[in-house]
């Protein structure tokens with residue numbers, strides 16, 4: 001495909017996703033502008049990223065710090081966009097994440113929180129992030145296990161310590177539910193994350209858990225109906241990934 005055509009295709013799919021977000025938000029009595037669309041470009045070649053930027057996309061999500069930073073560098077002057085880290089971060093990659101991303105969606109353990117806090121302190125900034133919760137309880141997924149509501153209290157000591165780290169700014173929660181062909185089946189998991197957010201907001205009225213990052217290509221409409229403030233959409237906008 002010519003790059004110009006690719007840009008047009010991406011632009012159309014992006015607009016389509018935006019209008020689906022607006023429709024879902026309205027159907028749930030929500031303001032469409034309360035939902036941000038992050039376009040996920042992991043494992044996509046640079047040409048796709050360039051076309052997506054030409055199509056007017058402003059926020060990108062990446063899963064692997066090294067891959068992402070190398071793309072940022074290759075973009076050079078074209079790198080005028082915002083980058084979110086949405087994948088698992090090993091604590092030894094913490095510095096790379098603090099220095100290159102404006103939001104981490106996927107903080108999944110205290111060890112990484114402490115490292116991020118240390119680098120943010122060195123950089124004299126507050127680093128914004130979301131806590132990743134594993135609402136489906138799947139072994140293959142990262143994040144604190146939040147599948148069993150009767151065990152939510154057990155999450156509090158970790159969350160309290162994360163909240164106490166001075167150079168981190170917790171803004172909300174993120175989840176990746178189990179995969180279903182029928183997106184409707186993901187709905188209870190989105191609801192679960194929303195309920196957990198309400199539970200934490202009540203426990204820590206001073207803290208800010210406003211953001212709910214949930215929903216991908218297959219199920220973002222459902223996630224928006226259930227309160228997502230950020231959706232992370234890859235293949236439905238930029239096409240299949242190269243593995």
Ligand SMILES: *Cc1c(COP(=O)(O)O)cnc(C)c1O
Pocket residue numbers: 040042063086087176215216217218232233234235236
């Ligand atoms: C890959 C990925 C996405 C995007 O998935 P698509 O199916 O391409 O929309 C969203 N969130 C996370 C955490 C991912 O790893």
